[in-house]
Amino acid sequence: MTGTALTTEIEAALSQAARFPRLRYMGSKYKLAPQLAAVFADLGTGGTFLDAFSGSGFVGYLAKALGYQVTSNDYMNYGRVIASAAIASDGHCLPDELIARIAGPARDDRDFVQTTFDGVFFDRADRAFIDSAWSHIEYLDGFDRDLALAALILSAARKQPRGVFTISGDLSRYDDGRRDLRIPLQQHFIEHALRWNQTSIRSGREHLALQGDAMTLDRTEYDVVYLDPPYAPPSDDADYTKRYHFLEGLSDYWSGGLGEIMQNTKTKKIPKRHSLFANKRTAEVALRTMFEKFAGSSALVVSYSSNSVPGADWMLRELGAVKPRVDVVEVPHTYHFGTHGLATRRQATEYIFVARD
Known part of the structure; x- marks a missing residue:
């Protein structure tokens, strides 16, 4: 060339x-x-x-x-979801009617996120939307499921100030005027589902x-x-679980509501997933x-x-x-x-x- x-x-x-x-x-x-x-x-x-x-x-x-x-790999499930939506889906798009259905009325009355993260992350309406969206996503599979989840994950990350989940409660001091902090998660989801569709590349390869x-x-x-x-x-540390535990839980609905949550933590973290690469005592062996x-x-x-x-x-x-x-x-x-x-x-x-x- x-x-x-x-x-x-x-x-x-x-x-x-x-x-x-x-x-x-x-x-x-x-x-x-x-x-x-x-x-x-x-x-x-x-x-x-x-x-x-x-x-x-x-x-x-x-x-x-x-x-x-x-071939993409990550030790966090939300990383796999994003790679599936962005890369492996290979031209697949989320149908408009499915986006509208997920953004519409709930399929059931689940309230896991509403109750578990009350006073921790997001307002009541945004927490209710996450439960509602998952009431539909639970019945999806394949690339439809991963594209919908990728949109939901991106929505939560964009709505959370600084994009990390180590801070909670009243976060008004972090409000820098960005639109992302002001629009509801439902609107985030609709917009980001369309963005993932626009990102899609068809290559014809697996x-x-x-x-x-x-x-x-x-x-x-x-x-x-x-x-x-x-x-x-x-x-300091390079602890991705600590910073993005909410996104990891969101990627599988906290294992269907049965996953372990550290209830004694302010931000309702999930147990840390250790990486040999992120520890200076083990990084050399892991890299070699x-x-x-x-x-x-x-x-x-x-x-x-x-x-x-x-x-x-x-x-x-x-x-x-x-x-x-x-x-x-x-x-x-x-x-x-x-x-x-x-x-x-x-x-x-x-x-x-x-x-x-």
Whole structure:
């Protein structure tokens, strides 16, 4: 492929990826899209692609827009739901009549969310809508179910100030005037269901969305394996369960109302799902295991941050142990903590390590 053709392909993929519905998500790679697209295109589009830590689903979606056949995996079920809606559905859309039905009167009188999260998240009408929507979603299956859930998950994330569920109760101090904080969840759902439909890409290839620990993935060889593990910071944590437990519960209605909720916690959390990658004492072993597991793949692409341990020198050395050529793209980045004017900001460097044969 000529340089001009490659540039055109990257520009088209970035234009498509710009349609992706954005969550305010810890570790998201939206701002790195141009650099990632250039790396993936350089490695040769059209092959097989594994996104082992799919998170918001954006990188897998970008790879699909570049022509890859994508397998997405995440250890959180809501991550699987989003990847199914955005990638695996492959052109499937939620019918207008089904959107209207889910947004309409409830099918039954369930009130799990209304009672469990009273005074915790959302007002009475929004909590009632979640119960009502699930009264319909429960009877769906396949991509209809995942597309509806993806719209509901995005709605809850957008309505919650800062997009995280570590804060609850009276959140008026976080009101920065955004429309997302003011419209009801029912309206959010209708709009986001239509947005997922507009995001849909038909490729005619089979794409997969999996849920599970990346450490247990099959030792399959791919053309490109993309690893964006939870970063192990020197301090604080990278606990996705703590920040997004409501979205995880929402993805399966808290296991049909039977899932474990930590009732003694202010935000009604679910038990933490530990990750070896997010702990500085176990991150090295976990990363080395992944590098060795997929050493037979044509290329390993790893996103990482200078805020994390182990450091860049360790990553270069370990990737060099499984691949003869390792390049690194460095991108200056500013992390934002909070959304108010006095929010803390931390400068860091985002690394994209590219290890290939």
